[in-house]
Amino acid sequence: MRTIDVFNGDADGICALQQLRLAQPAASELVTGLKREIELLARVDADAQSEITVLDISLDRNRAALDRVLRQGAHVRWFDHHFAGELPEHPRLETHIDTAADTCTSLIVDRFLGGRHAQWAIVAAFGDNLVATAQARASALGLDEARVAQLRELGEVLNYNGYGDTVTDVRIEPRSLYLRLQSFADPAQFAAADPIVSELATLCAQDLAFASAHDPYFVAERCAAYLLPDAPWSRRVLGTFAHRLANENANRMHAVLKRNSDETFTVSLRAPLSDPRGADALCRQFRGNGRAAAAGIDRLPAAQLSSFITALAAACQRAA
Secondary structure (H helix, E strand, O other): OEEEEEEEOOHHHHHHHHHHHHHOOOOOEEEEEOOOOOOHHHHOOOOOOEEEEEEOOOOHHHHHHHHHHHHOOOEEEEEEOOOOOOOOOOOOEEEEEOOOOOOOHHHHHHHHOOOOOHHHHHHHHHHOOOHHHHHHHHHHHOOOHHHHHHHHHHHHHHHHOOOOOOOOOOOOOHHHHHHHHOOOOOHHHHHHHOOHHHHHHHHHHHHHHHHHOOOOOEEOOOEEEEEEOOOHHHHHHHHHHHHHHHHHOOOOEEEEEEEOOOOEEEEEEEOOOOOOOOHHHHHHOOOOEEOOOEEEEEEEEHHHHHHHHHHHHHHHHHHO
């Protein structure tokens, strides 16, 4: 039997796989990529001996590849929290999809495993900026403040490392990062033992300082948009800066846009923490995707920038 694990290279995808393989060890082929490399299943050529587990990537964005591997005879398990579209029915497909705004793929896996490796799920929830959910899960486990702070920092830097246009932008390629942590049942032990965590924290703080020096391009009572230049630091910090802005003003929707070299923008959008919905719907208007609380657009044409800002303002008015 051939085991294939397909997972997003951010904190949620990595921590979801970590939980599963701690509980269900397997020598698997690893297929992953940076945060916005969504169509990962297209890289898999399967057959009737293939057992594929997919974690933290949209089924909707991978529907053609899913249909193909099922035709090839593969068995597929899918864990995710993004917009999935219409779910196919197939005897060799098992889906665990929950698009609620207060969950993430690692928390779905945590439920599936009955909490066997819940601290990795907490790491992922912090990485996805589900701070209240992560803190509630930590409280249920009786974790002290120091441990929670350690898990939060780990989640934030793992998530930060998932952003970039190419692997040359990030400090460490996601597959290599997963391989470095996969032997640790305790995420705090990994954070203490591996210098990559402090290296990522230092680099993240520097990139956030660059981003924070930029004034908003557009600001209103319930929404704001920031434009960042095209640079390695902006490619890395896009999502983390969006999370920072969301935490600083819980009643605003925030969009962070990065200029690209091809007359487009990459967009990272966060719904207000006080009402975490609508981010995915807004991004889908511009060929993006995501989840209710957080979504993105890979290539927003520069000619559509004003239309996007208008749609952002309108979405915030409807939510008011």
